Amino acid sequence: MLVREMMAPSRTLLAKDTPLREAARLLAECECEAAPVVDDSGVLAGIVTEIDLLRDRFEPKPTGYARCVPGASGTHPHTVCEVMTRAVVTASEGDDADELAHRMIETRLRCVPVLRGGTIAGVVRRRDVLAAYLRPDAEIHEELLAAIARRVPTHEEMTVTVDDGVVTVTGPAPAGTGRVVAALGARSPGSVAPRSPWRPWRRAPVPTTSPGSGREFG
Numbered sequence: 001m002l003v004r005e006m007m008a009p010s011r012t013l014l015a016k017d018t019p020l021r022e023a024a025r026l027l028a029e030c031e032c033e034a035a036p037v038v039d040d041s042g043v044l045a046g047i048v049t050e051i052d053l054l055r056d057r058f059e060p061k062p063t064g065y066a067r068c069v070p071g072a073s074g075t076h077p078h079t080v081c082e083v084m085t086r087a088v089v090t091a092s093e094g095d096d097a098d099e100l101a102h103r104m105i106e107t108r109l110r111c112v113p114v115l116r117g118g119t120i121a122g123v124v125r126r127r128d129v130l131a132a133y134l135r136p137d138a139e140i141h142e143e144l145l146a147a148i149a150r151r152v153p154t155h156e157e158m159t160v161t162v163d164d165g166v167v168t169v170t171g172p173a174p175a176g177t178g179r180v181v182a183a184l185g186a187r188s189p190g191s192v193a194p195r196s197p198w199r200p201w202r203r204a205p206v207p208t209t210s211p212g213s214g215r216e217f218g
Helices: 020-030 050-054 097-107 126-132 137-151 177-186
Strands: 034-038 044-049 111-116 119-125 159-163 166-170
Touching: 020 034, 020 050, 034 111, 034 119, 044 050, 044 111, 097 119, 097 126, 119 126, 137 159, 137 166
Parallel strands: none
Antiparallel strands: 034 044, 111 119, 159 166
């Protein structure tokens, strides 16, 4: 599965000079946890999250631990370029979706912009990852059957089952079928073919018996 199959359109792109209150309103309206920030040419400049917009908006109560901070100006940021993250983790449309999903899980990323020639083609959010990997087993099964029929010459005797996203293939198959099925499953949204219990099946050789000896050969 490729990132282009999992990404969603970026419904909200923020300019660097967008006021924080306006950015917060836009994120709330589209129910986004984060949004890319672009410059005047539409090139990615950073990313801003809900937490970035809320930072410095609420002052802690001074009771019990008030103290003077030398040099504190008391000023607050006003635009997204003052609070955005500039070192942004990005992806390309042709990247492997599984690798991106694992990276998002390990680093707790909420939103990854997908780039096409420097500009934003879409985004991958946590909900996009969930949607891709929660496809019904029947849908995955139908897609894999069609793909196997196109690529495996003798597939009629093969049995394909999908249980909770795990693809299992059994039955007679020509050499190399395991690699083909694993590759197809890895590209099928919602399947977990790389961890599939599928094992290559080989037709057992027919033993030959030497007349009168009772010994089997082959």
